[in-house]
Amino acid sequence: MRITGFRRTTARPGRARAVTALALAAGLLAAGCGRGGEDGEANTGRPSAASADSADFGDLTQVCRAGDPSGSPAQGVTDKKIQVGVMSDIGFSKNPEFPDAAKVFTSWCNAAGGINGRKLEPVTRDVKMNEVRQRVIEACREDFALVGGGAGYDGLGTKDRLSCLLPDFPGQTTQTENQGSDLQVSVQSVATGYWPKEGLYNWLVKEAYPETRGSIGIILGDSAPTRVMRDKTIETLRAVGAEPPVYTDIYPAAGVSDWTPYAQALKDKGVKGLVWLGDFRNLAKLEQVLTTMQYKPDWIDTHSNSYSPDFIKVAGQESLAYQNNLADIGGFHPLEIPGPAVQDLKDLYAKYAPGANITYPALKAFSAWLLFAKSAVACGDNLTRKCVYENARKETAWTGGGLQAPTDLSQKLPVTCHNVVKATPGGWTAADFHPTDGIYRCDAPATRLAGDYGRPFTLADVGKSIDDFR
Secondary structure, eight states: OOOSSSEEEOOOOOOHHHHHHHHHHHHTTOOOOOOOOOOHHHHHSSOOTTSTTOOOBTTBOOSSBOOOOOSOOSTTBOSSEEEEEEEEOHHHHOOOHHHHHHHHHHHHHHHTTTBTTBEEEEEEEEOTTTOHHHHHHHHHHHOSEEESOOOTTGGGGHHHHHHTTOOEEOSOOOSTTTTTOTTBOOSSOOOTTOOTTHHHHHIIIIIIOGGGTTOEEEEEESSHHHHHHHHHHHHHHHHTTOOOOSEEEEEOTTOOSOOHHHHHHHHHTTOOEEEEESOHHHHHHHHHHHHHTTOOOSEEEOOGGGOSHHHHHHHOHHHHHHSOEEEEOTTBOOTTSOOHHHHHHHHHHHHHSTTOOOOHHHHHHHHHHHHHHHHHHTTTTSOOHHHHHHHHTTOSSBOTTTTBOOBOTTSOOOOOOBOEEEEETTEEEEOOOOOSBTTBBOOOOOOOOOSOOOOOOOGGGGTOOGGGOO
């Protein structure tokens, strides 16, 4: 079933055990960041994107516009509307970040005239974590494209998407089978065979804390994607000069009632650098035990899913003051640092989704929506999937109007730009990671992984070619 207006398709609930394990996988790449800031005009002296009839965002102009369209040139497109699917795990995670981003963007875009006069109609494809294929198949029957969404087990539906030649402009990708797959344009670098956090680990191990290179530990929540992430992390750490981890452990995805054994193991093994691959709420509980024990690693890679006001809240002032919590947010503009695009985003959320959090995945999703809209507007009245996809692939320095470091979408290249933030009792702030380009550091090494972690699916895997794409 689907909900119209902001429409949502749902699936049957699964077992409780599956919920926790799968939800961990979905949330691992999520990262929250609360709204903040005042009115855009008051802060910057420029009109806000939330101003009446404004179609500008950051340094992008006329993102959406009115027109007098006719005909139905593609599935999901009429002379009045464009239906697009938004993948989400909201049925399991209860996290509305992708539907919220879709609501904010499409409300703003439609108020500015839509895509040359056609109004955007988003449909939430709620996979409830384990029904990815069902939702993709529904999208194949009805949607023009997938935009600004994500799912923890997204690789399960990639072949179905390719079989129906459905383009994807994701807010987030998770599994190797989907990351960088054909007919997909991601606003993040998704080169196959590289781990995007090499820049972070290179800084940690070679520059900031070289004494930790022989005493790193890894703790992960129990799921298939996190085990792959662990293996990629170990290989990447080795590439930047670290020794094999002195401690690695897995905790049940649902968490544990007592984190003391894990904290004691970290202390006994002399772990000085901790990589966390799990839910930030469980990390907060572990850190509270470590702090009580007065054990402090030199650094904790909290993962980007901790970048949220919620982590600041649950971690507590004592742990935040004592532990050194860091997160790599992948070359996206922190909401704590002023900027025109960030201010526009805050203003739009305040107008169209008051009270909603702007999370790290929401930042990426909004950039994906901007990319889709800009590419679709350039197609004019004859809107086709191929036209939008090809226009998006022409972007060689995409910034989402200023939401992220420049990214070449015409090629699938390794990550070069990243940025690191630190959790403090007063909130998140930029770490001293020696940026090279404004607020970003764009000299990350790119070492090809030697392990076999799979590959993204292609059109050839489903018996099709780009010539079939229209």
